[in-house]
Amino acid sequence: MTSFIRRTLSSTLAIAAVSTSLFGSIAVLPALALPPEQIEAKLTNVPAYVLGTEQGLLLLPTGQSAESDPGLYVFLSEEQAKGFVAKAAEANPEFAATIEIKLTSLEKLYKESQTRTEQPLRLIYIPEESEANQAAQLNAEYKGGVPLFYAQFEDGSLAPVEENGKPTFPMFFSYNDLNLILNELGQRNPEARAAISIGVLPLEFVIAEMQTREEEMFNQIRLLPDSEVIQNINNGQS
16 A cells, blocks of 8 residues: 555655645636545545444444434544453443444445434544644644645645646545655655645545535545555454
């Protein structure tokens, strides 16, 4: 996965100006908000972990009290899910022993949340602590959510990647994956690297924007999962 990401980004970081909203700025054509199937397609390759029991998915309170509306906790790595179960075991060992960690994808979870009408499925995305800390260091306005990291220019506009002759906008679940690529860019082209910094937006915000805003660039966003998580899955550790 790491080599794929490098091929995708490092060789073609296009130095192009793009029009802003919260995402930066690009000359856009009129477009409708993305339909659910296109949003699902962008989430296809992003693994996720949820909790379940023999009875099915495990929905947990999402507020301070046990009576708050339940939701499905969504983790981006198996280690993160295991850590949550371990903490639950400290409070209730018998209950924690019944919990199973299940591998799925953000695409399947999003689709399920959109198709349940009588009893909507509320997805609660749980950020990795290290990624959330990094996001807070990059942007004081970051107030939580699963961070997505992207390359940007000094004016805040997104730095596109040329792919098959068209601009795309990679957004990374792993700060280290993007930082590694930018370090390699700096070795080859220090001037280009100096023009780029790392920005961050919450996954929840990006999905909400794709659902509601008329912006052509949403068709060009690519979500790239953590390469370490992909490697662990490929090695049979999940």
